[in-house]
Amino acid sequence: MSENYRDMIIGHALSKKRAVSSFPFDDTTEVFKVSGRIFMLVNKEEPFEISLKCDPQRAVELRSMFGFIRPGYHLNKKHWITVAVEGSMGIGFYEELIDHSYQQVVNKLTKSEKDELRDTE
Template structure:
């Protein structure tokens, strides 16, 4: 996985907007002003930080070397995934979708309707 590949994937999510509120070294993806993904680089490795259910985050950090508690985030609700390690690209994409869904589920019905997610 590379940042450009993941950006293409994230750009397809309804209402997803990318920005650089922390400067050019970090790309933040939000839906309705709520962050669901952060792409950056640390110690020479690219990574993505995603929202996760606390239990899922615990299991994933135990199973994979390249999934850690969220870097510079609430360690209970966020995970960081380093690319090109022991995490397959398809799992990274699945976790991105789960992060997006977690954030969208916290939006009001009006906001979800505006995105076309419910009728």
């Protein structure tokens, strides 16, 4: 399960417009960015976890509903969540969280960055 979900999650993140990935911190933390801003971090080791930007109110709700979602590990606890990908949820659940994270970052881009992103359509 884990490898298949890992591939699908990484593929979904990279399918986002102008998304790129790199390993700027170490060999085990893959960082996904749009316009130079992080929207997802993936732990390449077990347990398989992803960290995502999240609306603060939604983050509180998600953490209260799901035991596998906790405040962002080594990140701003108000704006980030860390999700243990354990396969108890369908892939669509994780994809929606990635979409939300990506949109949180895009919403904070400058007008010129948003225009540049739009011009790549």
